[in-house]
Amino acid sequence: MKKGILEQLQQDRAEKRPVVLATFLKTGEQRLLYLYGKKGLKDSEPRIGEAARAAMLEDRPRTIETDDGPLFLNVFNPPLRLVLVGAVHIAQALVPMAQLAGYEVIVIDPRSAFGSAERFPGVQLSNDWPDEAMAQLKPDIRTAVVTLTHDPKIDDPALIAALQSDVFYIGALGSKKTHASRLERLREAGIAEHEFSRIHGPVGLTIGAKSPAEIAISILAQMTASLRQPAASAPAPAPAGPAAA
Structure with missing residues:
Protein backbone atom coordinates (compact mmCIF):
# COMPACT_ATOMS: atom_id res chain seq x y z
CA MET A 1 0.00 0.00 0.00
CA LYS A 2 1.31 3.42 -0.95
CA LYS A 3 2.11 5.79 1.88
CA GLY A 4 -0.39 8.40 0.70
CA ILE A 5 -3.27 5.90 0.64
CA LEU A 6 -2.32 4.52 4.05
CA GLU A 7 -2.18 7.98 5.60
CA GLN A 8 -5.53 8.94 4.08
CA LEU A 9 -7.10 5.69 5.23
CA GLN A 10 -5.85 6.28 8.77
CA GLN A 11 -7.27 9.80 8.69
CA ASP A 12 -10.61 8.53 7.40
CA ARG A 13 -10.82 5.99 10.19
CA ALA A 14 -9.85 8.56 12.82
CA GLU A 15 -12.60 10.87 11.53
CA LYS A 16 -15.12 8.00 11.37
CA ARG A 17 -15.66 8.36 7.64
CA PRO A 18 -16.94 5.27 5.75
CA VAL A 19 -14.51 4.25 3.05
CA VAL A 20 -13.84 1.29 0.78
CA LEU A 21 -10.30 0.34 -0.21
CA ALA A 22 -10.47 -1.01 -3.78
CA THR A 23 -7.54 -3.18 -4.91
CA PHE A 24 -7.09 -4.51 -8.44
CA LEU A 25 -5.65 -7.95 -7.74
CA LYS A 26 -3.76 -8.28 -11.01
CA THR A 27 -1.87 -5.00 -10.79
CA GLY A 28 -2.01 -4.10 -7.11
CA GLU A 29 -3.40 -0.66 -7.99
CA GLN A 30 -5.45 0.77 -5.14
CA ARG A 31 -7.94 3.58 -4.66
CA LEU A 32 -10.24 4.81 -1.92
CA LEU A 33 -13.96 5.08 -2.61
CA TYR A 34 -16.11 7.50 -0.63
CA LEU A 35 -19.80 7.99 -0.15
CA TYR A 36 -21.28 10.99 -1.86
CA GLY A 37 -24.72 11.73 -0.50
CA LYS A 38 -27.48 9.53 -1.87
CA LYS A 39 -25.78 9.15 -5.26
CA GLY A 40 -23.61 6.23 -4.24
CA LEU A 41 -19.85 6.54 -4.37
CA LYS A 42 -17.80 9.07 -6.25
CA ASP A 43 -14.62 8.55 -8.27
CA SER A 44 -15.72 5.13 -9.49
CA GLU A 45 -17.52 3.43 -12.36
CA PRO A 46 -21.24 2.94 -11.63
CA ARG A 47 -20.97 -0.84 -11.25
CA ILE A 48 -17.98 -0.56 -8.94
CA GLY A 49 -19.74 2.14 -6.97
CA GLU A 50 -22.86 0.01 -6.58
CA ALA A 51 -20.80 -2.98 -5.41
CA ALA A 52 -18.84 -0.83 -2.98
CA ARG A 53 -22.01 0.67 -1.58
CA ALA A 54 -23.52 -2.80 -1.13
CA ALA A 55 -20.35 -3.95 0.64
CA MET A 56 -20.65 -0.97 2.99
CA LEU A 57 -24.26 -1.81 3.76
CA GLU A 58 -23.44 -5.46 4.42
CA ASP A 59 -20.30 -4.43 6.33
CA ARG A 60 -18.18 -7.10 4.71
CA PRO A 61 -15.67 -7.23 1.83
CA ARG A 62 -16.34 -8.70 -1.58
CA THR A 63 -14.57 -9.35 -4.88
CA ILE A 64 -16.09 -8.41 -8.24
CA GLU A 65 -14.96 -8.93 -11.81
CA THR A 66 -14.07 -5.87 -13.91
CA ASP A 67 -12.57 -5.21 -17.33
CA ASP A 68 -9.21 -4.93 -15.53
CA GLY A 69 -9.59 -8.21 -13.66
CA PRO A 70 -10.81 -9.03 -10.16
CA LEU A 71 -11.30 -6.10 -7.81
CA PHE A 72 -11.23 -6.62 -4.05
CA LEU A 73 -13.39 -4.21 -2.06
CA ASN A 74 -12.35 -3.97 1.58
CA VAL A 75 -14.74 -2.09 3.85
CA PHE A 76 -13.63 0.27 6.60
CA ASN A 77 -16.82 1.30 8.33
CA PRO A 78 -17.04 3.45 11.44
CA PRO A 79 -19.26 2.20 14.28
Whole structure:
Protein backbone atom coordinates (compact mmCIF):
# COMPACT_ATOMS: atom_id res chain seq x y z
CA MET A 1 0.00 0.00 0.00
CA LYS A 2 1.31 3.42 -0.95
CA LYS A 3 2.11 5.79 1.88
CA GLY A 4 -0.39 8.40 0.70
CA ILE A 5 -3.27 5.90 0.64
CA LEU A 6 -2.32 4.52 4.05
CA GLU A 7 -2.18 7.98 5.60
CA GLN A 8 -5.53 8.94 4.08
CA LEU A 9 -7.10 5.69 5.23
CA GLN A 10 -5.85 6.28 8.77
CA GLN A 11 -7.27 9.80 8.69
CA ASP A 12 -10.61 8.53 7.40
CA ARG A 13 -10.82 5.99 10.19
CA ALA A 14 -9.85 8.56 12.82
CA GLU A 15 -12.60 10.87 11.53
CA LYS A 16 -15.12 8.00 11.37
CA ARG A 17 -15.66 8.36 7.64
CA PRO A 18 -16.94 5.27 5.75
CA VAL A 19 -14.51 4.25 3.05
CA VAL A 20 -13.84 1.29 0.78
CA LEU A 21 -10.30 0.34 -0.21
CA ALA A 22 -10.47 -1.01 -3.78
CA THR A 23 -7.54 -3.18 -4.91
CA PHE A 24 -7.09 -4.51 -8.44
CA LEU A 25 -5.65 -7.95 -7.74
CA LYS A 26 -3.76 -8.28 -11.01
CA THR A 27 -1.87 -5.00 -10.79
CA GLY A 28 -2.01 -4.10 -7.11
CA GLU A 29 -3.40 -0.66 -7.99
CA GLN A 30 -5.45 0.77 -5.14
CA ARG A 31 -7.94 3.58 -4.66
CA LEU A 32 -10.24 4.81 -1.92
CA LEU A 33 -13.96 5.08 -2.61
CA TYR A 34 -16.11 7.50 -0.63
CA LEU A 35 -19.80 7.99 -0.15
CA TYR A 36 -21.28 10.99 -1.86
CA GLY A 37 -24.72 11.73 -0.50
CA LYS A 38 -27.48 9.53 -1.87
CA LYS A 39 -25.78 9.15 -5.26
CA GLY A 40 -23.61 6.23 -4.24
CA LEU A 41 -19.85 6.54 -4.37
CA LYS A 42 -17.80 9.07 -6.25
CA ASP A 43 -14.62 8.55 -8.27
CA SER A 44 -15.72 5.13 -9.49
CA GLU A 45 -17.52 3.43 -12.36
CA PRO A 46 -21.24 2.94 -11.63
CA ARG A 47 -20.97 -0.84 -11.25
CA ILE A 48 -17.98 -0.56 -8.94
CA GLY A 49 -19.74 2.14 -6.97
CA GLU A 50 -22.86 0.01 -6.58
CA ALA A 51 -20.80 -2.98 -5.41
CA ALA A 52 -18.84 -0.83 -2.98
CA ARG A 53 -22.01 0.67 -1.58
CA ALA A 54 -23.52 -2.80 -1.13
CA ALA A 55 -20.35 -3.95 0.64
CA MET A 56 -20.65 -0.97 2.99
CA LEU A 57 -24.26 -1.81 3.76
CA GLU A 58 -23.44 -5.46 4.42
CA ASP A 59 -20.30 -4.43 6.33
CA ARG A 60 -18.18 -7.10 4.71
CA PRO A 61 -15.67 -7.23 1.83
CA ARG A 62 -16.34 -8.70 -1.58
CA THR A 63 -14.57 -9.35 -4.88
CA ILE A 64 -16.09 -8.41 -8.24
CA GLU A 65 -14.96 -8.93 -11.81
CA THR A 66 -14.07 -5.87 -13.91
CA ASP A 67 -12.57 -5.21 -17.33
CA ASP A 68 -9.21 -4.93 -15.53
CA GLY A 69 -9.59 -8.21 -13.66
CA PRO A 70 -10.81 -9.03 -10.16
CA LEU A 71 -11.30 -6.10 -7.81
CA PHE A 72 -11.23 -6.62 -4.05
CA LEU A 73 -13.39 -4.21 -2.06
CA ASN A 74 -12.35 -3.97 1.58
CA VAL A 75 -14.74 -2.09 3.85
CA PHE A 76 -13.63 0.27 6.60
CA ASN A 77 -16.82 1.30 8.33
CA PRO A 78 -17.04 3.45 11.44
CA PRO A 79 -19.26 2.20 14.28
CA LEU A 80 -22.99 2.25 13.76
CA ARG A 81 -24.61 5.37 15.23
CA LEU A 82 -28.05 5.97 16.61
CA VAL A 83 -29.21 9.56 16.93
CA LEU A 84 -32.16 9.82 19.33
CA VAL A 85 -34.09 13.07 19.25
CA GLY A 86 -35.94 13.42 22.52
CA ALA A 87 -34.59 12.38 25.92
CA VAL A 88 -37.81 10.63 26.94
CA HIS A 89 -38.54 7.34 28.74
CA ILE A 90 -38.36 5.34 25.51
CA ALA A 91 -34.89 6.77 24.90
CA GLN A 92 -33.79 5.70 28.38
CA ALA A 93 -34.77 2.13 27.51
CA LEU A 94 -33.44 2.20 23.94
CA VAL A 95 -29.99 3.61 24.73
CA PRO A 96 -28.58 0.54 26.56
CA MET A 97 -30.21 -1.85 24.10
CA ALA A 98 -28.65 -0.07 21.13
CA GLN A 99 -25.28 0.07 22.85
CA LEU A 100 -25.39 -3.69 23.39
CA ALA A 101 -26.15 -4.05 19.66
CA GLY A 102 -22.98 -2.10 18.82
CA TYR A 103 -24.33 1.41 18.28
CA GLU A 104 -22.68 4.61 19.36
CA VAL A 105 -25.67 6.54 20.74
CA ILE A 106 -26.18 10.30 20.70
CA VAL A 107 -29.18 11.86 22.43
CA ILE A 108 -30.36 15.29 21.25
CA ASP A 109 -32.77 17.37 23.29
CA PRO A 110 -32.63 21.16 23.67
CA ARG A 111 -34.58 20.76 26.91
CA SER A 112 -31.69 20.40 29.34
CA ALA A 113 -33.96 19.10 32.09
CA PHE A 114 -34.62 16.05 29.89
CA GLY A 115 -31.26 15.68 28.16
CA SER A 116 -29.15 15.55 31.30
CA ALA A 117 -26.24 13.42 32.41
CA GLU A 118 -28.27 12.32 35.43
CA ARG A 119 -30.90 10.73 33.19
CA PHE A 120 -28.40 9.45 30.58
CA PRO A 121 -25.12 8.67 32.36
CA GLY A 122 -22.17 8.02 30.07
CA VAL A 123 -24.10 8.92 26.91
CA GLN A 124 -23.14 11.62 24.42
CA LEU A 125 -25.69 14.39 24.87
CA SER A 126 -26.48 17.49 22.85
CA ASN A 127 -28.70 20.31 24.11
CA ASP A 128 -28.47 22.08 20.76
CA TRP A 129 -31.52 22.36 18.53
CA PRO A 130 -31.69 19.31 16.27
CA ASP A 131 -30.85 21.10 13.03
CA GLU A 132 -27.64 22.46 14.60
CA ALA A 133 -26.76 19.14 16.23
CA MET A 134 -27.36 17.17 13.03
CA ALA A 135 -25.16 19.57 11.06
CA GLN A 136 -22.33 18.79 13.45
CA LEU A 137 -22.95 15.03 13.52
CA LYS A 138 -23.11 14.69 9.71
CA PRO A 139 -25.29 11.54 9.67
CA ASP A 140 -24.34 9.00 7.02
CA ILE A 141 -25.06 5.50 5.75
CA ARG A 142 -24.06 4.04 9.14
CA THR A 143 -26.53 6.21 11.06
CA ALA A 144 -30.09 5.67 12.27
CA VAL A 145 -32.24 8.61 13.39
CA VAL A 146 -35.28 8.26 15.66
CA THR A 147 -37.48 11.15 16.80
CA LEU A 148 -39.45 10.71 20.00
CA THR A 149 -40.72 14.04 21.32
CA HIS A 150 -44.07 14.61 19.51
CA ASP A 151 -42.98 18.27 19.41
CA PRO A 152 -42.78 19.55 15.79
CA LYS A 153 -40.28 22.24 16.80
CA ILE A 154 -37.86 19.49 17.85
CA ASP A 155 -38.75 16.48 15.69
CA ASP A 156 -39.33 18.15 12.32
CA PRO A 157 -35.87 19.78 11.93
CA ALA A 158 -34.25 16.46 12.77
CA LEU A 159 -36.39 14.62 10.21
CA ILE A 160 -35.60 17.19 7.53
CA ALA A 161 -31.87 16.83 8.21
CA ALA A 162 -32.15 13.03 8.16
CA LEU A 163 -34.06 13.04 4.86
CA GLN A 164 -31.35 15.23 3.34
CA SER A 165 -28.69 12.72 4.35
CA ASP A 166 -27.86 9.09 3.57
CA VAL A 167 -28.99 7.54 6.87
CA PHE A 168 -30.11 3.92 6.63
CA TYR A 169 -33.07 4.29 8.99
CA ILE A 170 -35.50 7.05 10.00
CA GLY A 171 -38.16 6.44 12.63
CA ALA A 172 -40.72 8.82 14.09
CA LEU A 173 -42.86 8.14 17.15
CA GLY A 174 -46.58 8.87 16.92
CA SER A 175 -49.91 7.52 15.77
CA LYS A 176 -50.99 7.28 12.13
CA LYS A 177 -52.92 10.52 12.54
CA THR A 178 -49.86 12.21 14.06
CA HIS A 179 -47.72 10.90 11.21
CA ALA A 180 -50.15 12.22 8.58
CA SER A 181 -49.93 15.67 10.15
CA ARG A 182 -46.17 15.35 10.27
CA LEU A 183 -45.98 14.58 6.55
CA GLU A 184 -48.12 17.59 5.77
CA ARG A 185 -45.70 19.83 7.64
CA LEU A 186 -42.78 18.27 5.79
CA ARG A 187 -44.52 18.93 2.48
CA GLU A 188 -44.92 22.56 3.45
CA ALA A 189 -41.22 22.62 4.35
CA GLY A 190 -40.36 21.56 0.78
CA ILE A 191 -39.54 17.88 1.27
CA ALA A 192 -40.22 15.89 -1.89
CA GLU A 193 -43.07 13.39 -1.75
CA HIS A 194 -40.93 10.39 -2.63
CA GLU A 195 -38.73 10.97 0.43
CA PHE A 196 -41.61 10.20 2.81
CA SER A 197 -41.30 6.49 2.12
CA ARG A 198 -38.02 6.53 4.04
CA ILE A 199 -39.75 7.36 7.32
CA HIS A 200 -40.95 4.53 9.55
CA GLY A 201 -43.97 6.12 11.17
CA PRO A 202 -45.41 5.01 13.47
CA VAL A 203 -41.95 3.83 14.49
CA GLY A 204 -41.18 0.22 15.39
CA LEU A 205 -42.38 -3.22 14.38
CA THR A 206 -46.02 -4.03 15.07
CA ILE A 207 -45.66 -6.33 18.07
CA GLY A 208 -48.29 -4.85 20.38
CA ALA A 209 -45.67 -2.94 22.38
CA LYS A 210 -47.03 -0.87 25.28
CA SER A 211 -44.27 -0.05 27.77
CA PRO A 212 -41.24 2.13 26.96
CA ALA A 213 -39.01 -0.96 27.03
CA GLU A 214 -41.29 -2.88 24.65
CA ILE A 215 -41.45 0.06 22.26
CA ALA A 216 -37.65 0.30 22.40
CA ILE A 217 -37.40 -3.38 21.47
CA SER A 218 -39.72 -2.85 18.51
CA ILE A 219 -37.64 0.11 17.33
CA LEU A 220 -34.30 -1.69 17.60
CA ALA A 221 -35.73 -4.71 15.78
CA GLN A 222 -36.96 -2.50 12.95
CA MET A 223 -33.58 -0.75 12.77
CA THR A 224 -31.88 -4.14 12.52
CA ALA A 225 -34.19 -5.23 9.72
CA SER A 226 -33.52 -1.99 7.83
CA LEU A 227 -29.78 -2.49 8.21
CA ARG A 228 -29.64 -6.18 7.32
CA GLN A 229 -32.70 -6.60 5.05
CA PRO A 230 -33.37 -3.15 3.60
CA ALA A 231 -35.60 -4.27 0.73
CA ALA A 232 -37.86 -6.40 2.91
CA SER A 233 -38.22 -3.80 5.68
CA ALA A 234 -38.95 -0.68 3.63
CA PRO A 235 -41.82 1.44 5.02
CA ALA A 236 -45.19 1.39 3.32
CA PRO A 237 -45.81 4.25 0.87
CA ALA A 238 -46.79 7.47 2.63
CA PRO A 239 -50.34 8.74 2.21
CA ALA A 240 -50.66 11.55 -0.30
CA GLY A 241 -52.56 14.79 0.12
CA PRO A 242 -53.59 16.79 3.17
CA ALA A 243 -53.43 15.23 6.62
CA ALA A 244 -56.56 13.55 7.87
CA ALA A 245 -58.68 15.54 10.24
